[in-house]
Amino acid sequence: MKGLGWREVLDALARHVREDSPPVGVGERAYPRLGPALFTPGYGILCAVQTADLPEIRRLAKVECLQEILPGARPPSDTFSILRQAGLAGGTQFLGQGGSLLLYRQTAQIRRMADAMGWRILANPPETRLPWENKASFRGRLLDMGLPALQFEILELESLGGDECSRLMDRWGGPIVLQIPCFPQGGGRSSFVVREPAEIIDLRAEWGRGNHRGHRFSQVMASPWLSGISASMEGCVTPWGVLVSPLQLQLVDIPEVLPPNGFGRFCGHQWGAGIPGAGWVQEMATSITIKVGNAMAAEGYRGVFGLDFLVENGGRAIWALECNPRYTGAFPTLTLLQWAHGLAPLEAFHVMSWLRDDPVELPPELLEATSRPVGPAAQILLFNRDPWDTQVSQELPSGLYEWVQAEGKGRRKGPALPFPAAGLCKTEDFLILDGPPLPGHRLKPGRELERVARIIFFRDVVDPSSGGIAMDVRQVIQWVYRSLGLEKVDP
Incomplete structure (x- = not known):
């Protein structure tokens, strides 16, 4: 069969989906489940929290939000509770008998519910996932494969x-x-x-x-x-082999967005500069990710996974630390960036690995393109930093903003979605998505790491001289927090 280009591949996927029921992504918020909406006709999202970006997300996907259906109720945060509360509320328009669930991870509870409802789960079962998720088991498997392990x-x-x-x-x-x-x-x-x-x-x-x-x-x-730089790479086990993303600088323990104390807390990514010895490190990370992915495939795993790395000694050593056999925090921003650069998104191959049992022939250059650079760009996640329950008292719309240094604030230029094409945004532009919550929303105490919003920049955000977040980026973060008017409330 003649090889297909990536647009043709997505058209083939779209035809396949139209012949079946389109999948439904389920999560606490709508934005992390947005990616498949770019290439999956009829795709829907079932979420719990009502956020300011829902009108923009609804331009790309159908969304049902429990906080809209049940105003005043405390929204659930895990997938099983979201599905259960949706059932108690009288069900959803999306999920009928025989529907498909595209999930962050599958659990035994979710599987029992899905079996009872006749749903198909597009996520690996616990018995396949857990041996890779367990941190000690993963280190042992690295050694068994002859790979470097801390x-x-x-x-x-x-x-x-x-x-x-x-x-x-x-x-x-x-x-x-x-x-x-x-x-x-x-x-x-x-x-x-x-x-x-x-x-x-x-x-x-x-x-x-x-x-x-x-x-x-x-x-x-x-x-x-060990002293070093945190990095990560996404992999995807597909019928065409193991595909990989570009290497990502992981942003961890950013004091401007986290409560005090703690260690190794994930705060976002930078795609672009910031990884010493990047060429050699990229090759090593790619080799390790493909070998791990092949071992996962041999045990029946399919779809996306992520590996966390430590880059030590100025890029002279790299260690694989953890395996995340599920969707990771890179999505859907990585998907949107790849789409904006005219690349086949890695997440599209994840969906195809679950929906297509008759894989089409794909040219090698199409498969290799998922690892091409998508920077400079970055995303930073903002969390409730206070040790107590906090309530949002002011509305901050999602959207595309420009930082006005003379005024010390952001100026909204328009909607954040559809995602801007590569090269159209200036270094002072940024997006606010994945929220923010609407006024009246109650955030859990800081130790729970409840997310407030996600800021996406079209530049590097790490200051290479200090290793910390650049001063003007910190100003944007501080302005977002101020604009939400967070207030302490009694438990």
Whole structure:
């Protein structure tokens, strides 16, 4: 069969979807599930939180929002609760018998509900996903594949104390990182750095008998703390092989958008500069991602996954740290950037890997294009920074903004969607999406890392001289927080 161009491939996918029921993306907010709307006719989104960007998202996808259907009710945050509340509210217009769910991740609870409702789940089952998601299991699998893996030890929680921390610090010559290997949420919610043995006392008190954010555990994984740069790469297991994204600089622990304390907390990406030794590092990350993806494929995995890397010693060493066998925080911004650059989005191959059982022939250059650069660009996620419940008191529209330095504020130029084509935006332009919540919305305390909004820039945001966020970018962030009028409310 003659190879197809990417527009023809998406047309073929569209014809296939029209012959079947279009999938429905489910999530707390609409924006993270937006990507397939670019290339999947009839695609719908079921979300929980009503945000200012819904009118713009509805230009591209059908959206049902629980906060609109049930005003005044506290919106659920996880997929199972969203589906359950939608059912209690009388169901949705999207999901009838035989519908398809495009999910962040599949769980046993969701599978039981889907079986009862006759839904098809377009996400890997837990038995396929969990061995890769477990941080300790993943490190062991790297070693089995002959790939570089950071040293680690598995420790029983009951035996973890100051003496054990001292032993590990002596072994590795410095601070250690403790992680809960089986914790189901990403974003740095289960990573802790211990610089002095005495610090473990407070951490053990917080964990009690092994409970972190409602998740029970009995073991922790210890690794040496290394100085370096956080990076990531998206992979996608498809019938055409393992495809990869460009290497991304991960933005972590940005104090301007996070509550105090914590370690390794994800705040966004930068596509472009910022990774030392980028050519060699890109090649190594690509090689590791493809090898991991092939091993995942051998176990029945399909679709997108992400690998987190540490780039050490000015680009002279790279370590794969974690595998995220699911959608990651790069989506859908990566999808929108690839679309804007005229590239076949990696997410399109994810959808095709689930919807097409008869894959068309694709030319190698089309498949390789998913790894082409899409920068300079960046996204920064803003979270509730306060230690208490906070309420939004002022409306800030989503949209395309221009930063006016003389006035110290952003000026809205128009809608954020459709996403601007590559090269049309200036360095002072930015988008506000993934929110913001509307006035009256109540944000959970900062420790819960509830997102306020996502700012997308068409430039590098990291100051290469300091390694921190550039001053004018910090000004944009501060202005967004001020514009929302966040106020403390009683629990």
